[in-house]
Amino acid sequence: MDFKNIIIHQDKTIIDGLKKLNNIREVSRLILFVVDNSNVVIGSLTDGDIRRSLIKDGDVKKRVGNVCNKNFVYEQNADSFLNLHNYRAKDIKILPLLDNEKRFVNIIDLEKTKAVLPIECMIMAGGRGKRLSPLTDDIPKPLLPLGEKPIIEHNIDRLISFGIKKIYISLKYLGEKVQEYFGDGSSKGIEIEYIWEEEPLGTAGALSLVENFESEHLLLMNGDLFTNINFEDLYKSFLNVNADMAVASAEYKVDIPYAVFETEGNEVKDFKEKPSYRYHSNAGIYILKRNLVKMIPKNQFYDITDLMKNLITNGGNLVHAPIIGFWIDIGKPEDYKQAQEFIKHI
Known part of the structure; x- marks a missing residue:
């Protein structure tokens, strides 16, 4: 998978975000991950995040970095066995895997992946x-x-x-x-x-x-x-x-x-x-x-x-x-x- 398709810079507008969400094909949920200038992931972005922002003030030029969910769920340094049942119980569909600096390593699509076995x-x-x-x-x-x-x-x-x-x-x-x-x-x-x-x-x-x-x-x-x-x-x-x-x-x-x-x-x-x-x-x-x-x-x-x-x-x-x-x-x-x-x- 080309991670560029699901990553968006924090300075892009929510209209840019909507366009990019509309073009997602490789994962089972429409979601983007917002990065800063150092490619550190600072949050996740869904159409729901954008919709709530538009209802609030109607500003279509607002930056996605100000709209994204900064309390998103992720895993760091997932080299060992991951129990995905815990995430499914929380209705999480996409789990990003990040390194120590919170940069993108991979994603787990829980709709398509039954487990992540380190073997x-x-x-x-x-x-x-x-x-x-x-x-x-x-x-x-x-x-x-x-x-x-x-x-x-x-x-x-x-x-x-x-x-x-x-x-x-x-x-x-x-x-x-x-x-x-x-x-x-x-x-x-x-x-x-x-x-x-x-x-x-x-x-x-x-x-x-x-x-x-x-x-x-x-x-x-x-x-x-x-x-x-x-x-x-x-x-x-x-x-x-x-x-x-x-x-x-x-x-x-x-x-x-x-x-x-x-x-x-x-x-x-x-x-x-x-x-x-x-x-x-x-x-x-x-x-x-x-x-x-x-x-x-x-x-x-x-x-x-x-x-x-x-x-x-x-x-x-x-x-x-x-x-x-x-x-x-x-x-x-x-x-x-x-x-x-x-x-x-x-």
């Missing part, structure tokens, strides 16, 4: 997708269309809605097509960096190829998932118990079509008629502490489950958080068909 993400998108052949003979699985956009773009757009701005994508099979599709990510207002695997590195090995993650915590996910997971809930589950790793889990139900005996030796003590069992299974989405990457061998095949076993063996804190919503792992033709049908109804 980087790696999406694993290098697999061959053999089970989906011939669909994947010329198109990498993450680029298979799902509704109006590819599978992986659904995931990236959801990550963006949770405030994640830096995404790594690990690539191998037909990876150049993924890179060509997204470029550097600037068209979506984010930064994308591509990690190329010379040989398959499993579900976690590509993490070892990143020279320097900047965030303290990392999100790792498969690129062929279709889900409406709440990344904020997963992150808070991770933080609340000071976990080393949190794994998103999907419920898996097994229906037994026969009676199941409870026995001692060959004696039947009880039985359950056609029982159902529910399990929490790995959903392919993880949040982990950055220092765990040091445990992953450099440029070698290494699955995330190897890291999970290592944590358990060494007394680390591994937790799971159930996904409340839908989740489809698009690994087989029937999964892809299910996702294609499902998206028609959301």
Whole structure:
């Protein structure tokens, strides 16, 4: 976003302010932020502020610096996790982020942004997708269309809605097509960096190829998932118990079509008629502490489950958080068909 579109100098007139408000397109509320000669933000300006001023004295040449709301709500140095629920409870729609000198850094549009998570993400998108052949003979699985956009773009757009701005994508099979599709990510207002695997590195090995993650915590996910997971809930589950790793889990139900005996030796003590069992299974989405990457061998095949076993063996804190919503792992033709049908109804 070009911040110039929502910033106005304090010496401009309220008519100038109205004209600029009328041209706002990129944010969900018509609001400007008023700056002084040093680009310090001194207040916010809405059409309501201007209307009240005109009702008071009718002076259309009044400066916006004299009309703006100087008690506006903002955040300073928001490098850590922000709880946006507090702002939504106050019916705040646009939250400016300012530096120590109260100069503009960014804005959060609470109509479009579900959260602002201070984490980087790696999406694993290098697999061959053999089970989906011939669909994947010329198109990498993450680029298979799902509704109006590819599978992986659904995931990236959801990550963006949770405030994640830096995404790594690990690539191998037909990876150049993924890179060509997204470029550097600037068209979506984010930064994308591509990690190329010379040989398959499993579900976690590509993490070892990143020279320097900047965030303290990392999100790792498969690129062929279709889900409406709440990344904020997963992150808070991770933080609340000071976990080393949190794994998103999907419920898996097994229906037994026969009676199941409870026995001692060959004696039947009880039985359950056609029982159902529910399990929490790995959903392919993880949040982990950055220092765990040091445990992953450099440029070698290494699955995330190897890291999970290592944590358990060494007394680390591994937790799971159930996904409340839908989740489809698009690994087989029937999964892809299910996702294609499902998206028609959301």
